[in-house]
Amino acid sequence: KMSRYDRAITVFSPDGHLFQVEYAQEAVKKGATAVGVRGKDIVVLGVEKKSVAQLQEERTVRKICTIDDHVCMAFAGLTADARVIVNKARIECQSHRLTVEDPVTVEYITRYIATVKQRYTQSNGRRPFGLSALIVGFDYDGTPHLYQTDPSGTYHAWKANAIGRSAKTVREFLEENYNADTAASEVETVKLTIKALLEVVQSGSKSMEIAVMRRNHPLQILESAEVEKVVAEIEKQKEEEAEKKQKKMKKSS
Amino acid sequence: MKYFSHAQFIYQQFPSLKTFIEKLFILNFRILTQYMNMALADICKLNFSSKSSLTKLPSNEEVFNAEAQDCFSIPTAPQAASYLSHLSKPDSDVHIKFNHGTTTLAFKFQHGVVVATDSRATAGDYIASQTVKKVIEINPYLLGTMAGGAADCSFWERVLAKQCRVYELRNKERISVAAASKVLANMVYNYKGMGLSMGTMICGWDKRGPGLYYVDSDGQRLNGSMFAVGSGATYAYGVMDAGYSNDMCVEDALALGKRAIYHATHRDAYSGGFVNLYHMKESGWEHISWTDVKDLHYAYKNEKK
Numbered sequence: 001k002m003s004r005y006d007r008a009i010t011v012f013s014p015d016g017h018l019f020q021v022e023y024a025q026e027a028v029k030k031g032a033t034a035v036g037v038r039g040k041d042i043v044v045l046g047v048e049k050k051s052v053a054q055l056q057e058e059r060t061v062r063k064i065c066t067i068d069d070h071v072c073m074a075f076a077g078l079t080a081d082a083r084v085i086v087n088k089a090r091i092e093c094q095s096h097r098l099t100v101e102d103p104v105t106v107e108y109i110t111r112y113i114a115t116v117k118q119r120y121t122q123s124n125g126r127r128p129f130g131l132s133a134l135i136v137g138f139d140y141d142g143t144p145h146l147y148q149t150d151p152s153g154t155y156h157a158w159k160a161n162a163i164g165r166s167a168k169t170v171r172e173f174l175e176e177n178y179n180a181d182t183a184a185s186e187v188e189t190v191k192l193t194i195k196a197l198l199e200v201v202q203s204g205s206k207s208m209e210i211a212v213m214r215r216n217h218p219l220q221i222l223e224s225a226e227v228e229k230v231v232a233e234i235e236k237q238k239e240e241e242a243e244k245k246q247k248k249m250k251k252s253s
Numbered sequence: 254m255k256y257f258s259h260a261q262f263i264y265q266q267f268p269s270l271k272t273f274i275e276k277l278f279i280l281n282f283r284i285l286t287q288y289m290n291m292a293l294a295d296i297c298k299l300n301f302s303s304k305s306s307l308t309k310l311p312s313n314e315e316v317f318n319a320e321a322q323d324c325f326s327i328p329t330a331p332q333a334a335s336y337l338s339h340l341s342k343p344d345s346d347v348h349i350k351f352n353h354g355t356t357t358l359a360f361k362f363q364h365g366v367v368v369a370t371d372s373r374a375t376a377g378d379y380i381a382s383q384t385v386k387k388v389i390e391i392n393p394y395l396l397g398t399m400a401g402g403a404a405d406c407s408f409w410e411r412v413l414a415k416q417c418r419v420y421e422l423r424n425k426e427r428i429s430v431a432a433a434s435k436v437l438a439n440m441v442y443n444y445k446g447m448g449l450s451m452g453t454m455i456c457g458w459d460k461r462g463p464g465l466y467y468v469d470s471d472g473q474r475l476n477g478s479m480f481a482v483g484s485g486a487t488y489a490y491g492v493m494d495a496g497y498s499n500d501m502c503v504e505d506a507l508a509l510g511k512r513a514i515y516h517a518t519h520r521d522a523y524s525g526g527f528v529n530l531y532h533m534k535e536s537g538w539e540h541i542s543w544t545d546v547k548d549l550h551y552a553y554k555n556e557k558k
Contacts, residue, residue, distance in 0.1 A: 100435065101429070101432060105424075
């Protein structure tokens with residue numbers, strides 16, 4: 001019965017589902033994890049780098065894209081669809097600068113991307129975009145933002161979020177470990193992002209890419225050496241905590 | 254009417270003729286409209302390069318949608334601007350003569366923007382009205398002035414008001430003066446060369462402080478701290494430039510605006526009536542006064558004594 005309602009995008013099922021949109025969300029769940037954390041003066045994006053083939057040039061695989069000087073996004077899902085969305089968003093940012101003589105706000109460009117995605121859930125002959133995006137940036141009045149969009153065309157603001165593979169695990173980790181103090185410190189925000197990614201990523205710093213954006217600065221992709229350093233710190237902290245716990249248990253028993 | 258009754262008589266005598274002519278009309282309506290267009294074109298001395306583009310009149314849907322989008326359906330001809338240019342060439346028989354007789358001015362200073370206009374409308378040598386409102390209140394924090402075609406100014410500034418409101422609803426913040434003036438400039442640019450006549454100053458106060466832009470139907474859009482538009486502009490500039498300073502107090506600035514308009518009305522035949530004075534503050538615009546220039550004349554005269 002389900003198969004009758006999942007062919008065409010413009011058809012609702014009897015119990016109110018748009019199956020094509022839901023299948024698109026499944027495609028997103030298969031994609032590599034992306035994490036975003038919003039600090040007070042910094043926004044951080046982290047993505048899981050799927051291992052590249054031996055002969056493939058690593059640098060051509062980019063999952064974090066700049067949309068404008070002050071906005072960037074990471075995505076999870078179909079890379080080709082993401083390319084189309086990123087292209088449209090980049091053009092819209094410049095168009096906005098031309099007609100309004102102001103850079104876009106993060107909310108505006110998120111709304112634009114979400115509108116594009118929604119349009120594709122309501123047209124004949126088209127399928128929805130199979131990607132969720134995490135859009136970060138600073139408005140021209142300095143407020144940082146993190147937004148998430150999904151294939152259905154909805155968007156929400158977040159303090160920290162994850163999309164893609166094992167997103168639920170990462171989000172739960174973020175819920176436990178994100179607080180105002182973390183957000184206030186740049187170092188802690190970056191650390192939290194890396195920690196969150198380490199929950200799902202196998203081989204440490206080699207399979208993740210971290211990008212930060214500070215107010216009035218362009219996007220900066222952290223060198224792998226820097227990421228290595230933070231990962232080493234995190235591992236050390238984990239070891240210390242494990243030791244403490246062991247000592248406590250020894251004492252109590 | 255005479256011919257109508259004649260036709261009726263003939264139809265009564267020869268009923269089959271009536272049906273024949275009716276059929277002729279219905280079948281040849283397309284050709285008929287083509288001939289009518291040609292005849293009309295001849296009268297208006299318009300030149301059409303190709304016949305085919307004329308037979309397609311805009312469909313009901315197109316006209317309806319155009320209304321919904323606040324624009325006019327542009328004539329379905331290959332280069333609308335060039336064949337409408339006859340309407341704006343001064344020596345053409347069908348030239349629409351707009352009354353540019355007016356003085357409007359606006360200037361920025363530390364406490365906002367002062368906007369002042371006269372209120373005279375002339376049709377040739379005839380003074381059509383002494384009480385025209387040449388300041389258009391777009392919304393509580395945006396003002397536009399009117400120079401050129403009154404209908405063009407008030408229509409497009411009302412459309413601008415609608416666009417500004419939609420922007421506010423979508424983006425949860427007021428539109429900036431720069432964006433509002435750009436919206437207006439882009440709207441009228443679509444009709445460049447087709448005979449619109451509008452020279453307006455968009456004044457407001459937004460996040461960046463006081464804003465003043467000059468926008469006209471030629472597609473000009475200029476940012477500036479002082480503009481005067483109209484036949485009396487030169488007189489107004491003289492007085493404004495003499496007394497202007499950014500650090501004026503509100504009282505002095507308003508007095509300067511009033512005086513500049515008065516002097517323009519004194520020397521320019523096409524300006525007169527009343528001085529309409531507004532002050533654009535951070536909290537929005539405030540209407541200051543509507544003063545008869547006659548009274549100003551005697552007041553200034555007494556000052557000199």
